Amino acid sequence: MDKKKLNIQILKAKNGSQSAFSFLLDAFWNDVYNYQLRKTQNENDAEDITIRTFSKAFDKIETYDDKYVFKTWLITISKNLHIDLLRKKNISIATDTSKEQEKSAYLVADENPTPEDKIITEQNLAKLLKDIKQLKPKYQEIIQLRYFQELSYKEISEQINESMNNVKVKLLRAKKLLAEIIKDS
Numbered sequence: 001m002d003k004k005k006l007n008i009q010i011l012k013a014k015n016g017s018q019s020a021f022s023f024l025l026d027a028f029w030n031d032v033y034n035y036q037l038r039k040t041q042n043e044n045d046a047e048d049i050t051i052r053t054f055s056k057a058f059d060k061i062e063t064y065d066d067k068y069v070f071k072t073w074l075i076t077i078s079k080n081l082h083i084d085l086l087r088k089k090n091i092s093i094a095t096d097t098s099k100e101q102e103k104s105a106y107l108v109a110d111e112n113p114t115p116e117d118k119i120i121t122e123q124n125l126a127k128l129l130k131d132i133k134q135l136k137p138k139y140q141e142i143i144q145l146r147y148f149q150e151l152s153y154k155e156i157s158e159q160i161n162e163s164m165n166n167v168k169v170k171l172l173r174a175k176k177l178l179a180e181i182i183k184d185s
Helices: 003-014 018-040 043-059 070-097 099-105 115-132 137-148 153-160 164-184
Strands: none
Touching (some): 003 018, 018 164, 043 070, 115 164, 137 153, 137 164, 153 164
16 A cells, blocks of 8 residues: 555544545455454454444544554554453453452453543444434344344344344445445535
8 A cells, every 4th residue: 555645544534534534444444354353263253343443543543653554553453452352251251250250350450431532432422323313224223233232143133033144234234324424424
């Protein structure tokens, strides 16, 4: 990828350009997703962590220092999110074993968001919800079930009485339509 073009897109993204965010997402999605797929060995986890990676990267794009390679910065965010996921899984496993371990498990990491993080999250969520409402109801429902209720493809399939392949295709279509809405707004 042309380094000059990339730097221009990063600068535009730092200034809030949705088309620049879209460019960066398209340019680096496969790199981050494939990295996570190797780490997690699970398509759903890899996709979820990749989505969270770009969400976090775009929220914190102003902190990116162009002395470093952008792809490396994204992979580092992704790696940290994967570690957080593993910690959460370990915490939930530990809490099931004993009360004593439960107390020490909660001391592992303070994952409480800062007040600034809460404000940013609320603003981003409000904008996202507004954009989701522009989708057809069937797409709104599938996004709600997958990303807000955090149901698996199988659970969604059972709830809406459709095959898992149909669920995956609908979700993919919903995400693409949502991306276009976000890009245009």
